[in-house]
Amino acid sequence: MAQQNKQRQRIVIAGGGTAGWMAAAAFTRILGRQVEVTLIESSEIGTVGVGEATIPTLVFFHKLLKVNEQEFMKATNATFKLGINFEDWKELNHAYLHAFGVTGKDCWAAGFQDFWLRGLNEGLSTDFGDYCLERKAAEAGRFAHLPKNGLNYAYHIDATRYADFLRSLAEHEGLRRIDAKITDVSLREADGFIESLTLDDGQVIEGDMFIDCTGFRGLLIEKALHTGYEDWSHWLPCDSAVAVQTASTGDPLPYTRCTAHDAGWQWRIPLQNRVGNGMVFCSNYKSDDDVINTLLQRVDGEPLNDPRVIHFRTGRRRKQWNRNCVALGLSSGFLEPLESTSIHLIQQGIVRFLRMFPTNGVVPEDVAEYNRQVDFDIEHIRDFIILHYHVTNRNDSPFWRHCRQMDVPDSLRHRIDLFTKSGRVFREGSELFDDSWQQVMIGQGLMPGSYHPIVDTMSRQELEILLGQIREQIDRTVDKLPPHQDYLNRFCGR
Numbered sequence: 001m002a003q004q005n006k007q008r009q010r011i012v013i014a015g016g017g018t019a020g021w022m023a024a025a026a027f028t029r030i031l032g033r034q035v036e037v038t039l040i041e042s043s044e045i046g047t048v049g050v051g052e053a054t055i056p057t058l059v060f061f062h063k064l065l066k067v068n069e070q071e072f073m074k075a076t077n078a079t080f081k082l083g084i085n086f087e088d089w090k091e092l093n094h095a096y097l098h099a100f101g102v103t104g105k106d107c108w109a110a111g112f113q114d115f116w117l118r119g120l121n122e123g124l125s126t127d128f129g130d131y132c133l134e135r136k137a138a139e140a141g142r143f144a145h146l147p148k149n150g151l152n153y154a155y156h157i158d159a160t161r162y163a164d165f166l167r168s169l170a171e172h173e174g175l176r177r178i179d180a181k182i183t184d185v186s187l188r189e190a191d192g193f194i195e196s197l198t199l200d201d202g203q204v205i206e207g208d209m210f211i212d213c214t215g216f217r218g219l220l221i222e223k224a225l226h227t228g229y230e231d232w233s234h235w236l237p238c239d240s241a242v243a244v245q246t247a248s249t250g251d252p253l254p255y256t257r258c259t260a261h262d263a264g265w266q267w268r269i270p271l272q273n274r275v276g277n278g279m280v281f282c283s284n285y286k287s288d289d290d291v292i293n294t295l296l297q298r299v300d301g302e303p304l305n306d307p308r309v310i311h312f313r314t315g316r317r318r319k320q321w322n323r324n325c326v327a328l329g330l331s332s333g334f335l336e337p338l339e340s341t342s343i344h345l346i347q348q349g350i351v352r353f354l355r356m357f358p359t360n361g362v363v364p365e366d367v368a369e370y371n372r373q374v375d376f377d378i379e380h381i382r383d384f385i386i387l388h389y390h391v392t393n394r395n396d397s398p399f400w401r402h403c404r405q406m407d408v409p410d411s412l413r414h415r416i417d418l419f420t421k422s423g424r425v426f427r428e429g430s431e432l433f434d435d436s437w438q439q440v441m442i443g444q445g446l447m448p449g450s451y452h453p454i455v456d457t458m459s460r461q462e463l464e465i466l467l468g469q470i471r472e473q474i475d476r477t478v479d480k481l482p483p484h485q486d487y488l489n490r491f492c493g494r
Contacts, residue, residue: 073492230315
C-alpha cells in the first residue's frame with residue numbers, strides 16, 4: 001500500500017526566463033501539492049528573451065496546463081502563425097512558405113508528392129504549396145479557428161511577457177520565488193549529486209531535483225557537473241545574432257519571414273504592438289558592426305531599442321539529465337531559431353521529465369532513456385535545419401559556397417539521397433517534422449527522380465480530378481476565412 005504521508009519532492013529551478021517559468025508553471029499546475037517548487041532568479045541578470053516564434057506543439061502544451069488562449073494572447077501581444085516564409089534560400093529572388101499543415105493527401109503506399117510529381121510531368125500540377133490549406137491561408141493573410149483543429153497554427157509572442165504570464169500562473173499555484181544570485185553549488189560526496197545551492201544573500205537552498213535554466217552558462221549542468229558539450233558548428237556555422245524591436249508599419253502577417261543574406265539570414269516576427277527583427281550570421285564572414293548596420297537599414301519601422309548582439313555555439317550537452325539535474329533551454333544546448341524549435345525543445349524536456357518523474361529517487365534507467373529520447377529529437381531537428389543551408393543553388397558568397405560543399409550527418413545524407421532517387425520520406429518514431437521535409441526539400445529545389453508506380457494505376461483524368469478537388473476545397477475554405485488582423489481584433493478584444 002502506498003505511503004500516505006510521503007514527503008513532497010523538492011524541485012529547485014535555477015534561472016527564470018522562458019525555460020524556467022515554463023517548467024515552473026508545468027510542475028505546479030500538473031503535479032500540484034505532490035511537489036514543492038522553488039525558482040531562483042536574479043533581477044540583475046537579464047535573459048536572452050528573443051525567442052518570439054513558436055510551432056503548433058505549444059498549443060497542445062497550453063491545453064495540458066489549462067491555459068486560457070485569449071488571456072495568454074492578450075498578455076503576450078501574440079499573433080497567429082501558420083508557417084515560415086523562406087526568401088532567397090534556394091536562390092536570390094525565390095521564396096516558398098513552409099506551412100504547418102499537411103500537403104495534399106497520401107495513400108497507404110505513396111505520399112502526395114508522388115501524385116504531384118506525376119501531375120507536374122503531365123502539366124496537371126501547380127505549385128506544391130497550392131495543396132496545403134495553411135500555406136494558402138498564410139499567403140492570403142487570413143486566419144480563424146476551425147472545427148477539429150482544421151487549421152494548424154502556432155504563435156508569435158513577446159518572450160519576456162510570456163515568462164511574466166507563466167510566472168503569475170506558477171505563483172498562483174504556490175511556487176516560491178527567490179530573487180538572488182547563485183554563488184555556489186554543493187555536491188554530495190557519496191554520489192556527486194547536487195545537494196544545495198548557496199545564494200548571495202547567504203541562503204542555502206536544498207532540493208531533490210534541480211532544473212538548470214541558467215542559459216548559456218550552464219551553471220549546474222556544466223560548471224558544477226562537468227557534463228561536456230558536443231559542438232555542431234561544423235554543420236551549423238552561424239554563431240551570432242543581432243536583435244532589435246521596431247514599431248509596426250502595417251497589419252501583422254500570419255507567418256514569420258526568414259530572408260537569407262550573404263552570411264546567414266534575417267527574421268521578421270510581427271506581434272500585435274510591434275515587430276521583432278534580427279539577423280543570424282557567421283562571424284567568420286561578418287563583423288557585429290557590419291550586421292548591426294545592415295539590419296538597421298533593412299528593417300521597416302522605427303527601432304524601439306538598441307540592437308542587441310548574442311553570441312552562441314550550436315550543439316548540445318552530452319547529457320541533458322545528469323545525476324539529479326535536468327537542463328532546459330539554452331543550458332541544454334542551442335540550435336539556431338530557423339524553424340522556431342527552441343520553445344518546443346523546452347516543453348518536450350518538461351513533458352518527458354514529468355513522464356519519468358523520479359517519485360522514488362533518480363533511476364539510472366530512466367535517466368538513460370530520457371537522454372536517448374532527447375538525443376533523437378534534437379538530432380532530427382538539427383538535420384532539418386542543416387538541410388536549409390546545404391540544399392541550395394546559392395553560390396554568390398563564400399558562406400553559401402561553404403554550406404553547399406560541407407559534409408553533412410549521415411542521417412541527413414540518407415534522407416536527401418532517398419528523396420532524390422525515389423521521392424520517399426519516412427517518419428521515424430516520434431520525429432517532430434513529417435510533411436515539412438517534402439515542403440522544404442522541394443522548396444529548396446530538390447526534386448525526386450521518380451515516383452511510386454502505384455500512381456500510374458490512376459488514369460490521367462482521375463489524377464486531374466484528384467489534384468483539382470484538393471485545390472478547390474482549399475480555395476473555398478480560404479475564401480471564407482477573415483483577414484488575420486480582423487480575427488485577431490475580435491479574439492483579443494482589441
